[in-house]
Amino acid sequence: MPxxxxxxxDDAQRDSQLRKLVEDMKGRTKICFYKEPNELFGRxxxxxxAVVSETxxxxxxxxxxxxxxxxxxxxxxxxxxxxxxxxxxxxxxxLSALDLGTLCKLWALKG
Numbered sequence: 001m002p003x004x005x006x007x008x009x010d011d012a013q014r015d016s017q018l019r020k021l022v023e024d025m026k027g028r029t030k031i032c033f034y035k036e037p038n039e040l041f042g043r044x045x046x047x048x049x050a051v052v053s054e055t056x057x058x059x060x061x062x063x064x065x066x067x068x069x070x071x072x073x074x075x076x077x078x079x080x081x082x083x084x085x086x087x088x089x090x091x092x093x094x095l096s097a098l099d100l101g102t103l104c105k106l107w108a109l110k111g
Contacts, residue, residue, distance in 0.1 A: 002051045006040060009033040 007022055014022075025031055032094070034040055
């Protein structure tokens with residue numbers, strides 16, 4: 001989870017513990033220093049927009065990657081020259097046979 005940190009650049013009245021915390025944060029995260037509170041609106045808007053956009057972009061890349069992986073996995077499992085069985089057609093045939101009260105036996109190779 002991204003950490004957005006905004007710190008007033010005037011540290012004259014900053015408590016020593018807060019100074020230490022800010023120094024510690026400098027090594028671990030990006031800090032945006034500002035002089036006036038009115039500088040924050042545009043900066044916050046731009047930073048939050050960037051974080052949200054990056055999150056959606058990352059999710060889209062992952063979705064494309066997963067789809068490609070699934071397609072490759074299916075192609076690897078199903079031998080060349082065969083195709084998937086249309087589930088709705090099988091379901092219709094089985095249900096019709098059961099409605100007629102006839103014996104219905106299903107079997108298939110694993111996969």
